[in-house]
Amino acid sequence: MALWFHHLGIVVRDDIEGATDLYCDLLEATPWKHGITTKEEHGHKAVVVSVGDSSLEILQPIHDRGWTGKAFTEHLAEKGEGLYHLCYFTDDFDVQLARLRDRGYQVTEGSETLVEGVDLRYAMLTPDQTRGVWIEIVDASNLPEDLVD
Numbered sequence: 001m002a003l004w005f006h007h008l009g010i011v012v013r014d015d016i017e018g019a020t021d022l023y024c025d026l027l028e029a030t031p032w033k034h035g036i037t038t039k040e041e042h043g044h045k046a047v048v049v050s051v052g053d054s055s056l057e058i059l060q061p062i063h064d065r066g067w068t069g070k071a072f073t074e075h076l077a078e079k080g081e082g083l084y085h086l087c088y089f090t091d092d093f094d095v096q097l098a099r100l101r102d103r104g105y106q107v108t109e110g111s112e113t114l115v116e117g118v119d120l121r122y123a124m125l126t127p128d129q130t131r132g133v134w135i136e137i138v139d140a141s142n143l144p145e146d147l148v149d
Contacts, residue, residue, distance in 0.1 A: 003096060003137065007048065007055035009085040011072045016045050016060040023058065027051045038062065042112065043069015059084060085124075085134035093139035097123055100137075105129055107137075118143065 012019045016036055023029050029049040036047040043066030048057050061072035075084055090096045100107050100123075107123045121139035 003088040003090050005054060005086070006089045006138065006140075007057050007087045008083060009057040009059055009087065009134075009136070010082060011059045011061075011075055011084040012081050013076055014060060016047060016058055019058050019060075020047050020049060023049055023051075023056055027056075029056065039066070039068070039112070042066035044072055057087070083133065085136050087136040087138060089138045089140035091141045093121060093123075093137070093141065096137060100125070 010019070010023075020031060020036070024031065027049075029051045032048045032050065032055075034048070036045055038045050040062070043061055043063045045060045045062055046057055048055050059068075059072055061069040061076070064070040064073040072084070097107050097109070105125055106129065107125060109121070109123045111119055111121045113119055120143070123137045125135040125137075127134055
């Protein structure tokens with residue numbers, strides 16, 4: 001299967017709760033049942049809200065020791081709050097990454113525990129390759145259905 005758009009990521013300086021309330025009110029969005037998660041080891045908080053058939057991921061750095069916390073802090077200093085990344089899901093993760101690498105893109109792979117019992121494989125394309133926006137590709141093949149929709 002090819003890639004399909006899943007969500008866009010928005011980075012905020014602080015008050016992730018207020019940002020969540022704003023987007024839920026503005027877009028008639030609904031927060032996912034997992035609520036706001038804190039990834040201390042990565043340096044950020046995150047919450048996903050459903051908007052129609054897609055989602056927004058709201059991200060807030062909590063420190064700059066983890067790679068994402070540092071990246072979000074740098075983004076905020078350079079560009080301010082707003083669009084950070086586009087995220088695409090795929091059921092054929094390894095094939096998609098091989099395709100991108102064959103075309104000369106540098107792809108960085110990672111993994112983390114998304115929520116208890118759910119490990120997430122992902123890859124990132126840096127903004128210098130994509131005209132200013134991070135591109136995230138997620139392996140959807142082992143995710144629970146409520147996280148893929």
